[in-house]
Amino acid sequence: MNEHLILMEPVRLALQGIVDRMQSRMMRAAYSSIAREGGDCAAAVFLPDGRLLAQARSLPLLLGSLIPAIAGVLQRFPAQQMAEGDAYLMNDPWSGGTHLPDLIVVRPIMSGTTTIALAAAILHHQDVGGMTAGSIPPDATDIHQEGLRIPPVRWRAAGVVDDNVETLLTANSRTPGNLVGDLNAQWSAVSLGARETAALRQRTGAAFGAVCDALLAQSERMTRDALRQVPDGAWQWEDQLDGDGITDTPVRIAVSLRKQGDALTIDFTGSSAQTRGPVNASPSSMMSAILFFMRSLTPHAPNNAGCLAPATWVLPEGSVVNPRLPAAVNARTATLKLACNAMLSAWSLGASREPLASNAGVATVLSLGGTAANGQRWLMTEIIASGAGASASGDGTSGISTDVGNARNTPVEVIETEAPLRVQTYAIREGSGGVGSFAGGHGVQRAYLLLEGHGSVSYRGERHVSRARGSQGGGDGAPSAARIERADGRIDVLPARARVEWSAGDRLVIETAGGGAWGAPDRVLMTPKDQPT
Structure with a gap:
């Protein structure tokens, strides 16, 4: 046992280094700018029974969903039947996936003929078919409109690609070159x-399994200790989406946290029924929000699934957080972000006497595609951040991915190289954060001019109607806005989710929401030196 204790920290650091290098390798090798520049991908290592052992410090929106994805792969391909050089591929939300552009690659890690671990990589691909370029149609009403749905399949055997699988994939993509290139980047990462994990296992010897179990137990213990520090109670929070892309009827996100001792129940009962539009989030997607929240309780714990052990979650079947097949799901990002923010806000009611203001909770996703003047087709996907909520500690941060977000902006130079676009504006949207003793973080403004040809815009935003709430008398954040300024002077105002056509000379303007403020503007704040002794 003492040997295991001595090895725990070196193994923890080694595992974290491995998954972070997997992430870096995948981003460096990726063809698509959304992965290469935006970081819309994630990597992790699992034990052969499906327990998350380590995850990269990357995109929580994707990291948590790898847990049910691995379970889906193992259900069809048991670990004991895997072989060296095998790789498995999937994206089906009802087999552990998220939405269809997120392809997941899993490779077994072998010691002889025994599977000792699993390496996994998920990446948002540019296009996997469906009714719109980019495979994120904001007006989809059925999963089959969103692209090619792939249950777990064997993609490689002994390292060799199954040509039948790859032919099927490329035939269904508008960007087959990018798809193959990005899949190869994932293969490079899991390889x-x-x-490196096999080498770590060899160095550690027979103690490897016991040390991994001890690291999971350490994460669980630290999380339970954090829960014990908060008085028992129940706290609720509600938020809403600005419709589902088909109607403007608000979509309710409700959560109740019930904490007793060192255990916590996360209950989304009361959330809206599943929607006709694509804002539904499968349980595998919701795992990302739940894991993010549980990790936030003990951020210094080992970066594994041990933090989930004290938690029980309730996702009512047939609801927006657990839809039935064939629900459309491509716009689930906004649902996850508001669900995550709801958990953080509800928890702050019990853990703090002065709760946090709400984050904007917006990650605007654009899929822009078209045909240039020379007839060449182009396609790119872009993610735009918003503002964070303020707290008793200070102002919210502007232009940042919050909650399950951690994506990076795509540099203007990359956008203008890959597409016939000129980015005319890229700035902090001053005045969009709530006003208070501590201001909410401001959103972001982007403006794109289409230089030639024509094309389509798939726009997925949020907070066009609802606002990020302030706390303790602080003001709410400003809502989002989007519009197309036509070359002939007309202005088309876009709702929170929209699909439109545009032509050369048209200008797309995006303004993301701000975070809520903390404290009334005239509230007198005391610095630590002013506090009474």
Whole structure:
């Protein structure tokens, strides 16, 4: 046992280094700018029974969903039947996936003929078919309109690609070159993870399994200790989406946290029924929000699934957080972000006497595609951040991915290189954060001019109607806005989710929401030196 204790920290650091290098390798090798520049991908290592052992410090929106994805792969391909060089591929939300552009690659890590671990990589691909370029149609009403749905399949055997699988994939993509290139980037990442984890296992010897179990137990213990520090109670929070892309009827996100001792129940009962539009989030997607929240309780704990052990979650079947097949799900990002923010806000009611203001909770996703003047087709996907809520500690941060977000902006130079676009504006949207003793973080403004040809815009925003709430008398954040300024002077105002056509000379303007403020503007704040002794 003492040997295990001595090895725990070196193994923890080694595993974290492995998954972070997997992430870096995948981003460096990726063809698509959304992965290469935006970081819309994630990597992790699992034990052969499906327990998350380590995850990269990357995109929580994707990291948590790898847990049910691995379970889906193992259900069809048991670990004991895997072989060296095998790789498995999937994206089906009802088999553990998120939405269809997020392809997941899993490679077994072998010691001889025994599977000792699993390396996984998920990446948002540019296009996997469906009714719109980019495979994120904001007006989809059925999963089959969103692209090619792939249950767990064997993609490689002994390292060799199954040509039948790859032919099927490329035939259904508008950007087959990017798809193959990005899949190869994922293969490179999981191969690195397999080599380095196998080498770590060899160095550690027979103690490897016990040390991994101890790291999971340490994360659980630290999380339970954090829960014990908060008085028992129940706290609720509600928020709403600005419709589902088909109607403007608000979509309710409700959560109740019930904490007793060192255990916590997360209950989304009261959330709206599943919608006709694509804002539904499958349980595998919701795992990302739940894991993010549980990790936030003990951010210094080992970066594994041990933090989930004290939690029980309720996702009512047939609701927006657990839809039935064939629900459309491509716009689930806004649902996850508001669900995550709801958990953080509800928890702050019990854990703090002065709760946090709400984050804007917006990650605007644009899929822009078209045909240039020379007839060449182009396609790119872009993610735009918003503002964070303020707290008793200070102002909210402007232009940042919050909650399950951690994506990076795409540099203007990259956008203008890959598409016939000129980015005319890229700035902090001053005045969009709530006003208070501590101001909410401001959103972001982007403006794109289409230089030639024509094309389509798939716009997925949020907070066009609802606002990020202030706390303790602080003001709410400003709502989002989007519009197309036509070359002939007309202005088309876009709702929270929209699909429109545009032509050369048209200008797309995006303004994301601000975070809520903390404290009334005239509230007198005391610095620590002013506090009474």
